Amino acid sequence: MVITEKEKAEMLSQLAATNVSHCIQCGRCSANCPVAWKMDVLPHRMVYALLNGEADTLLEANSPWKCLSCFACAQRCPKGVSPAAIMEAVRLTAIRSQGGNKLNPNELENYNDKLPQQALVAAFRKYNK
Amino acid sequence: MQKIGVFVCWCGSNIAGTVDVAAVVEAVKKIPDVAYAVDYKYMCSEEGQKLIKDAVVEYGLDRLVVCSCSPRMHEATFRKCAESIGINPYMVEIANIREQCSWVLKDVAVATEKAIQLAKAAIAKVRFNDPLHPGQSQVVKRALVIGGGIAGIQTALDIADAGYKVDILEKEPTIGGKMAQIDKTFPTLDCSACILTPKMVDAACHENITIHTYSELEAVSGYVGNFDVTIRKKARSVKAEICSGCGICTEKCPARKTPSEFDEGLRNRGAIYIPFAQAIPKVPVIDREACLKFKTGKCGVCSIVCPNKAIDYTQEDELITEKYGAIVLATGFELIDLDKYGELGYGRSKNVITSMQLERLTNAAGPTEGHLVCPATGKEPKSVVIVSCVGSRDTTERGKTYCSKVCCMYNAKHAMYIREKYPNVDVTVFYIDVRTPGKGFDEFQRRAVEEYGVHYVRGQVGKVLSDKDGNLTVFASDLNSGKHLMLNPDLVVLACAVKPAKDARKLASMLTASIDTNDFYVEAHPKLRPVESPTAGIFLSGMCQGPKDIPETVSQAGAAAAKVIGLLAKDKLMTNPCTAKCNEKICSGCLTCTKVCPYGAISGVEKEVITLNGTREKRVVAVVNEALCQGCGACTVACPSASMDLQGFTNKQILAEVDALC
Amino acid sequence: MIYNYYPGCTLSTKAKELDEAARKCAEALGFPLVELPEWQCCGAVYPMASDAIAERLSAVRALAAARENGGVLVTLCSACHHVIKRVNYDMANNKDIQQRVNNYLGLEVPYTGETKVLHYLEVLRDVVGFDNLKAKVVKPLQGRQIGAYYGCLLLRPGQVMSFDDVERPEILENFIKAIGATPVIYDMRNECCAGYMAVTDKSICKQMVGEIQDSAANAGAGEFITACPLCAYNLLENAGATKLPVSYFTEVLAEALGLNEGGAD
CATH class of the missing domain: 3.40.50.1860 (Rossmann fold)
Structure with missing residues (x-):
């Protein structure tokens, strides 16, 4: 049985548990995102894609892997939508599938021994299952 | 034996589409005392009413039940119909089988059953109806308008022109309101002061208008046609009758640290001040919080320099009482506080301003004499960013859920002001939607783009950064191109949401006028009674009822005036006979009712009464003033001896209805 | 009042200075910190997904332990504070999460967000x-x-x-x-x-x-x-x-x- 794009979007929607129908596409999330300059699909477009059932757009975007979960988007959204939660839903959907891990412990960027545990735990939580 | 007629309306398919009206007729026919029952397509039509009248004659009916729409719609119609055929209008009951039945139910069997139940309840009630007779009350031929902005001024002028006395109550030292602060008005770009000040002068000179500035509502009692109002005229500390308005006191005042309200804090004013040159009355006022004489006892410069010896530090607030037939609320609006929008930099950088501050910066009478400069640096800007919807359409705790309606148009206006006068200044407007319904409005906004070269970017502004030299960095999104932007404008203008004046809530409770969750006054009906409050005798004008621009405000002001004139033109008002009535035989004189009555309509009176035993005795009993009673029923619930009853809704009637349903 | 203390993983290793100074100062200011006996890493990031139950457990364990010992939990690291406070909010306000976490943990008394989570700075501001x-x-x-x-x-x-x-x-x-x-x-x-x-x-x-x-x-x-x-x-x-x-x-x-x-x- 093949899962349709719409069904995939529905699953993402359930995971994200944020009410995208409230979005008025004002773009304040994208304006406030500190990594928007690194993203191929801006946060407001991620929200619209979910509303529009475009699961493939969401799953193919690099944006979730650049997102910092800093919650500036959700905090300043005038409608209480959380683009950060959509980023998380996409990340989880990707890393929960077979071979979906994004971070190879052996290929980490060089880091010095001052790097706090917190950073490693966070990164592995965000990029690997 | 009673003879009850039941008339079941189809309301086209509104009722008949869901309720089997014939079945309702058949069911009620079986009820004792129902002498006649019939259904008809439109009972409110002339034909329908004729059907009722003919039935009354033919079957000798003495009380009627109409199963139709809400009594708010046609109760009056059917009461008049009954009266025309000689039946007391209060012998009519309405069973609402539309709003409370056919419109909310889908299943025909269920809806029909409910309609029958509702009809039975109304029949049970009507058995106990007594003929009631409305009283009459006088109408005081004078109106009070609260608020002296364009809404209040226009309402007052229209009422005064019709020949009635009007008082304007304004809390600020001058009338004029927000419109006096505005530079130009859309969509014609004519000077705001040039069209407002003649109206201010008209109001001041009108023989029927009295203006109370620097005054507030102290107390209100009474009812439609007969309001008793106490006004607090705050002490100006200046004798208005001998002040010539020369203004020398305002120039010489040494205490100049208070931000000018009129100039939106862009310059300071003295402790004694006249808000602006065309103020009415042109009499200064001393701000006692800021005045050195009041704070330290020293100074007194204004008193020394005044050529007319008009300064009076001992002046006290004055209380005036007046009677009014009608009260108009025209309390206007203010801008929301931007404290919660810290990321936009307002308050952190002086170069981030509100739209109202921009009005003052471009106004020739403003703090810069109309030269547009960045407040932090005093230099002309090279580029300006305007941000729409700051706090509007925002359902979080920091914003307002509604569209403020006027911002899209004034943003276009502001962009044009700037481009017209400074063609080298780059102007970018960030917007979510451009909303320009209105005559000539969209054309106006397009001119900003097409003729004035204003950049409109669909997107919003995020964080606004400022450095110690006053330079700004703005992060924004351009949704059409999908780009994340970083701009360095010299000036950022925030088009922030409007909200009702902060005393709206307090006034609403004093006048028992309803307000919504945003503190806008609620109209009696959003479509059919848009300028009346649900409280009789209270009318609404301008922004206090909801966001609107000047043309709409003036139209509404005229409409409110027409309603007031209609009321004042009556010599007498019929009062609602459905008032509380005390059964003095069983009233114990505890007077609990007087404590719960919101209208002060009940008092304890010592009188001779006949007791249940038939003896006469002198004691205190509750007496209802029918003119003041609004029929709310609070006393009937509070009365421990059940001696209070509400005529038209007696305990007996209500219980009969309940019994019929259970 | 007992100031149960959740140091978190980094404060026990790479950020010892943050932790040691905090304990010393707390002692001096009259609110000695009592380290929770068996705390686990909070997970460093707040699990946003609606189905992330396992990821919320360690925070709930700490919260429940604090509940049994006076009901106050002091945190210091911003990330720990963020995770624990938000999970606590979920436990108090999100019935679905509350039920599923409690089903898993099988505590004697189900945990429903009773513990008050305070950041060390809040103690300085509001208590001291x-x-x-x-x-x-x-x-x-x-x-x-x-x-x-x-x-x-x-x-x-x-x-x-x-x-x-x-x-x-x-x-x-x-x-x-x-x-x-x-x-x-x-x-x-x-x-x-x-x-x-x-x-x-x-x-x-x-x-x-x-x-x-x-x-x-x-x-x-x-x-x-x-x-x-x-x-x-x-x-x-x-x-x-x-x-x-x-x-x-x-x-x-x-x-x-x-x-x-x-x-x-």
């Missing part, structure tokens, strides 16, 4: 009081221009963290005033340091830390204080030309209280 703190300062840090760096996790989302004004916080500035130094307000103080990008994309850290460092330096700050080990790391290790020194707020607190003199430090 900044005025009292000021009175206990023996070595005021006069002349030091300190930029408070809040980062993102301590404040957001405002509705849940209810720590301070999200956009214009003042708790750290008031703290700086209490210890005798001068707070420097700069616009980037509540923007993210790029967090875990330190592991995956340093270019983002460098850009964002550069903006934060420049913003603080331009406003006249001579140093940063922060409550978060990862913020401290990024601010120093990923700084560009501008590189203001960084310390934990508990370190400057210990300094002002005179707890560093003649001690092991």
